[in-house]
Amino acid sequence: MELNDVKKILEALLFVAEQPLPVKALEELFEKEFSKEQIETLLQDIAREYEMRGSALIMREIAGGWQFSSRPEFGPWIRKLFKERLTYKLSNSALETLSIIAYKQPITRGEIEEIRGVEVSAVLDTLMERRLVKIAGRKETIGRPLLYGTTAEFLKSFGLKRLEDLPSVESLVPPAGIEDEAKTEEPANDSLDKDAAEGSKIEDIERN
Amino acid sequence: MGDSNIESQNTSGIDVRLDNFEGPLDLLLYLIRKDDLDIYDIPIAQITQEYLSYLDIMKELNLESVGSFLVMASTLMQIKAQMLLPSPESEENEGPDPRAELINKLLEYQRYKEAALILAGYGEKEKDIFYRAAGPEFENDDFSLTASVFDLLKSFQRVLDQAPREIGKILREEIPLEVKIREILDRLEENVSIGFAELFTPGMSRREMIVIFLALLELIRLRQISARQSEMFGEIRIFREAVVLAETSIPGEEPSPNPPTEANS
Numbered sequence: 001m002e003l004n005d006v007k008k009i010l011e012a013l014l015f016v017a018e019q020p021l022p023v024k025a026l027e028e029l030f031e032k033e034f035s036k037e038q039i040e041t042l043l044q045d046i047a048r049e050y051e052m053r054g055s056a057l058i059m060r061e062i063a064g065g066w067q068f069s070s071r072p073e074f075g076p077w078i079r080k081l082f083k084e085r086l087t088y089k090l091s092n093s094a095l096e097t098l099s100i101i102a103y104k105q106p107i108t109r110g111e112i113e114e115i116r117g118v119e120v121s122a123v124l125d126t127l128m129e130r131r132l133v134k135i136a137g138r139k140e141t142i143g144r145p146l147l148y149g150t151t152a153e154f155l156k157s158f159g160l161k162r163l164e165d166l167p168s169v170e171s172l173v174p175p176a177g178i179e180d181e182a183k184t185e186e187p188a189n190d191s192l193d194k195d196a197a198e199g200s201k202i203e204d205i206e207r208n
Numbered sequence: 209m210g211d212s213n214i215e216s217q218n219t220s221g222i223d224v225r226l227d228n229f230e231g232p233l234d235l236l237l238y239l240i241r242k243d244d245l246d247i248y249d250i251p252i253a254q255i256t257q258e259y260l261s262y263l264d265i266m267k268e269l270n271l272e273s274v275g276s277f278l279v280m281a282s283t284l285m286q287i288k289a290q291m292l293l294p295s296p297e298s299e300e301n302e303g304p305d306p307r308a309e310l311i312n313k314l315l316e317y318q319r320y321k322e323a324a325l326i327l328a329g330y331g332e333k334e335k336d337i338f339y340r341a342a343g344p345e346f347e348n349d350d351f352s353l354t355a356s357v358f359d360l361l362k363s364f365q366r367v368l369d370q371a372p373r374e375i376g377k378i379l380r381e382e383i384p385l386e387v388k389i390r391e392i393l394d395r396l397e398e399n400v401s402i403g404f405a406e407l408f409t410p411g412m413s414r415r416e417m418i419v420i421f422l423a424l425l426e427l428i429r430l431r432q433i434s435a436r437q438s439e440m441f442g443e444i445r446i447f448r449e450a451v452v453l454a455e456t457s458i459p460g461e462e463p464s465p466n467p468p469t470e471a472n473s
Contacts, residue, residue: 016340017340018339018340018341019398058337067339067340068339068340069337069338069339070337070338071337072333072336073336074336075335075336075337075338076336078336078338079336090328090331092230092324093230093231095324095327095328096320096324098324098327099320099323099324099327100320102323102327103320103323115313115316115317115320116231116317116320117231117232117233117276117280117313117317118231118232118276119276128390131394131397134390134391134394135387135390135391146387151394152398156339157331157334158327158330158331158334159330159331159333159334159337160330166323166327167326167327167330169319169322169323169326170319172319172320
């Protein structure tokens with residue numbers, strides 16, 4: 001297969017993709033006939049071509065993959081077309097909770113509350129509803145509290161390619177290596193061994 | 209979704225939770241900024257007094273949820289008392305600063321506030337950028353049979369058989385159905401389909417498995433997902449339903465402000 005054909009295929013794939021396409025997935029799609037670097041270069045070529053031709057679309061690396069988006073200057077028109085889908089701006093408390101989760105994931109509700117000094121369940125619900133936050137497993141401590149983490153939607157909403165791109169604030173280090181597909185079940189990170197700071201509910205233990 | 213959160217409902221039916229907006233740490237940071245105080249050397253007496261005056265207003269307004277503010281007030285008064293007590297050690301060794309823990313908390317919280325601010329800026333830059341929301345739908349030739357509830361039960365039986373029996377004490381965990389529903393939908397967000405068995409992982413408790421199974425049945429009832437197999441008694445896979453019925457809402461969830469409206473039917 002000619003590289004030029006591959007480029008066209010990639011363009012078609014990206015056109016229909018509703019999620020960012022990771023380079024790795026593309027490599028597998030072509031059954032490793034092409035290296036990651038080759039694919040990466042082709043993707044960048046496509047991105048550049050769109051840019052040069054002054055297209056209304058941008059091809060960009062976002063949330064762990066590549067995807068087309070519309071250019072920001074057309075935002076108001078898109079908003080107008082889809083006005084019934086309008087969402088609300090996140091409140092400060094939602095943003096703060098989100099940033100705590102982003103840096104400290106996977107994290108339990110109790111641990112978030114410990115940092116914020118207030119109850120966060122309502123805010124968490126909002127963040128889950130907006131799909132910025134997801135359940136990332138359970139912590140293996142008393143009560144097995146749920147762990148929360150951020151989603152690909154979170155990365156998209158804030159224009160981040162990956163979690164490591166979080167702004168580094170003094171002594172706040174973006175979590176490295178936590179794959180977004182950490183999925184459910186086992187906490188991806190066992191180092192969180194300080195006992196569950198369960199400021200909230202102490203789950204009852206019962207004989208069954 | 210807020211119904212899990214009983215303690216926030218007061219008897220008057222009015223639910224003004226101040227701490228959904230700002231908490232005691234916000235108030236302290238606010239006071240520190242307002243009076244241009246040194247966060248590393250907080251004049252505890254002064255700040256306690258100011259803090260309490262805000263607490264008075266909150267009580268006046270009859271805000272039910274000043275709980276976390278009260279806790280902080282007592283922390284402040286405790287620190288104040290400790291500062292007044294002569295240190296048991298002599299002058300040259302003052303012992304730990306009673307404020308240290310509070311200061312660390314404030315500093316940590318402040319950093320997250322800062323990060324939140326930067327994130328908000330990032331979000332602002334992205335707000336006019338839009339992505340394709342739904343990909344094309346395909347007819348799936350391989351999994352064209354709809355699995356019956358008996359197929360599902362049989363498969364679930366197999367999963368349960370493989371799960372270890374829990375002996376002795378069991379943590380009664382709260383696994384709300386909605387959480388599992390959300391998890392299943394989330395996984396289907398990223399994948400078009402999931403194998404039935406993949407929904408259950410070895411470490412899971414039977415209880416959790418049962419809740420997942422119930423969530424599955426509920427989602428099938430709501431026609432959000434479908435269980436399909438390629439042949440009779442074959443492997444079951446769970447698919448996201450192509451047609452999203454905008455009016456079906458998930459139990460325990462308020463209709464979201466941005467309903468997925470797909471035109472194809």
